[in-house]
Amino acid sequence: MYIEFDLPEIPEHANGFSQYWLKTLFIESPSNRYQINALTSTYVRLVEAALVEYQSGAVTLREFYGTHSSINLGALYKSMSHFETCISNVYRATKCFQRLRRDPEQCSLSRVLKVKNVNFASGRVADRFRIIRNEIHHIEGKIMNKLITDGQPFVLKPDGPEIQHPTESNQTIKTIDRLVIGSLEIKFSEITTSLRELAVVAEKIAEF
Numbered sequence: 001m002y003i004e005f006d007l008p009e010i011p012e013h014a015n016g017f018s019q020y021w022l023k024t025l026f027i028e029s030p031s032n033r034y035q036i037n038a039l040t041s042t043y044v045r046l047v048e049a050a051l052v053e054y055q056s057g058a059v060t061l062r063e064f065y066g067t068h069s070s071i072n073l074g075a076l077y078k079s080m081s082h083f084e085t086c087i088s089n090v091y092r093a094t095k096c097f098q099r100l101r102r103d104p105e106q107c108s109l110s111r112v113l114k115v116k117n118v119n120f121a122s123g124r125v126a127d128r129f130r131i132i133r134n135e136i137h138h139i140e141g142k143i144m145n146k147l148i149t150d151g152q153p154f155v156l157k158p159d160g161p162e163i164q165h166p167t168e169s170n171q172t173i174k175t176i177d178r179l180v181i182g183s184l185e186i187k188f189s190e191i192t193t194s195l196r197e198l199a200v201v202a203e204k205i206a207e208f
Contacts, residue, residue, distance in 0.1 A: 001162070005175070007062075010196060012196075013199040030208055050093060051199065053089060056079075057078075065176075084155075090198065094120055125194060131184060155181065157179065
């Protein structure tokens with residue numbers, strides 16, 4: 001079996017959002033309200049963390065398939081943990097963003113964010129991350145309470161379609177392009193699309 005990857009990179013945001021942190025330390029915070037500043041800092045921190053976790057997951061996943069002298073299961077399980085944390089951070093950051101946009105006092109920042117059309121905060125996209133995040137977090141309780149049946153998936157794992165090799169009759173090509181847990185799945189391309197949108201909003205907050 002040949003392995004290929006559809007695992008997009010996000011190099012444009014590799015350095016995080018130092019502009020935001022420098023402004024809050026040395027110039028001024030986005031708001032004179034502590035609650036808004038707590039939301040913006042939590043949002044930016046979670047987006048930075050999600051980007052780092054995605055990149056780490058991608059690196060260790062490639063390391064697993066690129067190790068030929070042994071079966072590098074450690075790298076595979078590290079990648080699973082990185083991706084699980086990435087999904088959780090995207091979910092939490094999205095909740096912060098949604099709360100900022102519906103600020104009852106309509107702060108200046110919330111008005112700016114309302115005119116920004118973002119798919120990651122829409123019901124359809126946000127629900128996908130929420131459902132997978134909840135499955136990841138609830139699976140531990142099922143394990144502890146002996147509710148896992150034989151063969152039931154208990155971890156978010158990289159996967160993808162496998163097709164017959166076009167020229168080698170006894171070979172297949174498997175493309176790793178998604179994360180799967182049970183009947184739930186999300187493609188890496190969907191994750192990176194949301195991560196890019198989250199990062200753009202973080203930059204907007206830093207500029208505000």
